[in-house]
Amino acid sequence: MTARTATLPAFRRAAWHTSADTLRPPGPPAELALVPEVVAAADRRWWETEALAREGEFRPADRRKLLAEALDLFADGTVTIGGSLVQGPAEFRAAMWATAGVPAALVDRWCGLLREALPEAGEPDGGVPDGGVPDGALSLVSLPGNTFSCLESVLSEAARSAAVWVRPSRREPWSAARLVAALLAVGWPAWRLGLYPSERRTLRGLIRLTGRQVVYGGDGLAASVRGAPHLTVHGPGRGCALVPPGTAPSEAVAWLLPLVAGDGGRFCTNVRTVVCPGPGADALATALAEALDALPTDPAAPWPLTACRAPGEAERAAWGVRERLRPGDRLLTRRPPTARTGAGDSDVYALPALALLASDDPGHPLVGHEVPFPFAAVVPTSPAGAEAIAAGSLFVHRPPEGPA
Numbered sequence: 473m474t475a476r477t478a479t480l481p482a483f484r485r486a487a488w489h490t491s492a493d494t495l496r497p498p499g500p501p502a503e504l505a506l507v508p509e510v511v512a513a514a515d516r517r518w519w520e521t522e523a524l525a526r527e528g529e530f531r532p533a534d535r536r537k538l539l540a541e542a543l544d545l546f547a548d549g550t551v552t553i554g555g556s557l558v559q560g561p562a563e564f565r566a567a568m569w570a571t572a573g574v575p576a577a578l579v580d581r582w583c584g585l586l587r588e589a590l591p592e593a594g595e596p597d598g599g600v601p602d603g604g605v606p607d608g609a610l611s612l613v614s615l616p617g618n619t620f621s622c623l624e625s626v627l628s629e630a631a632r633s634a635a636v637w638v639r640p641s642r643r644e645p646w647s648a649a650r651l652v653a654a655l656l657a658v659g660w661p662a663w664r665l666g667l668y669p670s671e672r673r674t675l676r677g678l679i680r681l682t683g684r685q686v687v688y689g690g691d692g693l694a695a696s697v698r699g700a701p702h703l704t705v706h707g708p709g710r711g712c713a714l715v716p717p718g719t720a721p722s723e724a725v726a727w728l729l730p731l732v733a734g735d736g737g738r739f740c741t742n743v744r745t746v747v748c749p750g751p752g753a754d755a756l757a758t759a760l761a762e763a764l765d766a767l768p769t770d771p772a773a774p775w776p777l778t779a780c781r782a783p784g785e786a787e788r789a790a791w792g793v794r795e796r797l798r799p800g801d802r803l804l805t806r807r808p809p810t811a812r813t814g815a816g817d818s819d820v821y822a823l824p825a826l827a828l829l830a831s832d833d834p835g836h837p838l839v840g841h842e843v844p845f846p847f848a849a850v851v852p853t854s855p856a857g858a859e860a861i862a863a864g865s866l867f868v869h870r871p872p873e874g875p876a
Contacts, residue, residue: 479503480645481554482669483652484515486523486662488554497645498781499571504645507668509677515666516681519610519635523663530661532606535631540590542654543627547583551653564650572617572644573779573819575771578736582621589624608634609683609702612668614675615648616688617641618738618844622706623651625686630655630664637666639678643782645669679703690842709740710840711867714858717750719871721759728848729763729775731869733824736778737846741867745839746850753852757828761804764824764846769813777845779819786810786822789843793825796837800830826850832857834864 480497481488482505491505507515545551550560559567568574574582611633613625626648629636640648652667668678679685684702713731715724731743748756769777780786790809797803805825813819824846827838832853839849839861851861862868 478557479505479554480557480649480669481505482507483649483656483665483667484511485518486665495642497571498643498785499567502571504642504669507670507674509670509674512668512670512674512678512681516610519663524608524634526663527661530606530664532631535606536590538655538658538660539627539631541658542651542660543583543587543590545654545657546651547580547587549654549657551650551657553649553653559650559653564646567646568620568644569771569779571646571781573781574620574644574736575776575778577772577776578778581735582619585621586623586627589621589627606632606634610634610681611636612639612678612682612685612687613637614639614678614685614687614689615641616706617643619735620644620647621739622688623647625688625706626651629684629686630660633664633684635664635666637668637678637682639668639670639675642669642671706740708840708842709742709866710745710842710864711741711743711869712745712747712840712861712865713743713869714862715746715748715756716871717752719752719756721752721756724756725759725763727871728760732760732848733764733767733775733777733846736776736844737824738778738844740842742842742846743848743869744841745861745865746848747858747861748850748852749855749858753850754828757804757826757850760848760850761806761826764826765805765807767824767846769811769819769821769823777821777824779821780844781820785844786820789845790822790825792843793827793838793841793847796841797827798829798831798836801838802828802830804828821845828852832861834860840865 481490493506493508494503497504548561552558565576565579568579611629613629615622626638638648649667652665655665656662679700685700686704688706713728767775787810807823811821811823822845827849829836829849829851832851
């Protein structure tokens with residue numbers, strides 16, 4: 473069986489389960505089993521009455537060892553998902569390209585980032601927060617669809633919790649399922665894991681059922697789930713870069729291009745706003761727009777772009793930039809907003825874009841605007857205006873030493 477014909481099951485009560493409720497993720501035909509809230513509530517009762525009595529101590533050092541082995545398997549090994557879907561590293565990369573539009577080069581990079589997220593092997597607590605003592609919490613990690621590097625939160629919660637339930641993105645569930653399968657394969661106790669694909673309306677119920685939660689999502693989702701006492705929400709990063717006055721455009725572009733276009737523009741750390749105190753914003757914006765226009769759609773390119781798989785996704789994302797332009801703003805990139813390549817124009821890209829804003833209003837709808845492709849707004853402003861924009865950004869990038 474391959475990812476093109478697979479049914480991706482849930483993992484609950486220490487076993488893989490199909491469901492009467494399914495949906496089809498983007499890409500080739502596949503079915504994703506969904507877990508209704510009533511089923512999750514029953515699983516929570518099972519966990520309290522049966523699972524917690526199954527096993528004693530699970531030491532931090534043992535957890536760290538198994539996490540490292542599971543990540544090796546996740547990146548380069550063969551795992552079995554659901555008892556019948558055998559997925560090697562090539563099949564995983566093919567599934568990521570087919571469903572999420574992520575080329576193999578980015579899969580490799582993101583696997584490397586997950587390895588880097590693990591604590592050093594010599595740390596006595598195995599990387600467990602709060603002094604190295606795992607607690608008895610049932611944790612939930614609700615993942616985004618833009619990048620599987622957010623599986624880092626699953627690793628962290630697995631290291632510190634009695635059990636972790638993973639809610640995968642409905643747009644890209646394969647990486648979460650693969651990590652759960654890899655953990656099981658290296659000997660992680662099955663009752664300590666869960667894979668709970670669900671509708672968005674079920675998320676609040678999963679939050680009520682669990683003791684600690686890590687939730688990724690945009691402004692709307694973040695606002696809808698706030699309020700739980702042990703909830704961490706990773707919302708928009710609104711990344712910005714502060715360009716020192718007097719920086720030559722060529723130097724600025726060499727510094728900014730990786731920040732804007734790296735990782736396909738899918739990270740919350742990617743630069744969305746380029747802040748230019750003093751003169752020179754026009755020349756910098758023009759040079760950066762030319763560099764973005766030159767980025768190819770070839771998946772093997774040095775700065776690979778990601779394709780959009782959901783129908784209309786690329787067009788909606790590209791149009792979202794254009795509809796937020798205000799009078800006086802200029803879109804400096806010259807290519808069409810989207811492109812189709814591949815056999816039968818099957819690969820659809822929202823192409824990189826850059827806007828030069830006429831206002832330094834930190835509330836401008838394009839300041840910090842996050843889209844699943846490389847985009848930045850260049851803002852000419854005063855030093856005070858630059859600080860106002862930086863104050864609203866979670867990630868502020870500055871050249872490491874003097875001019876870029």
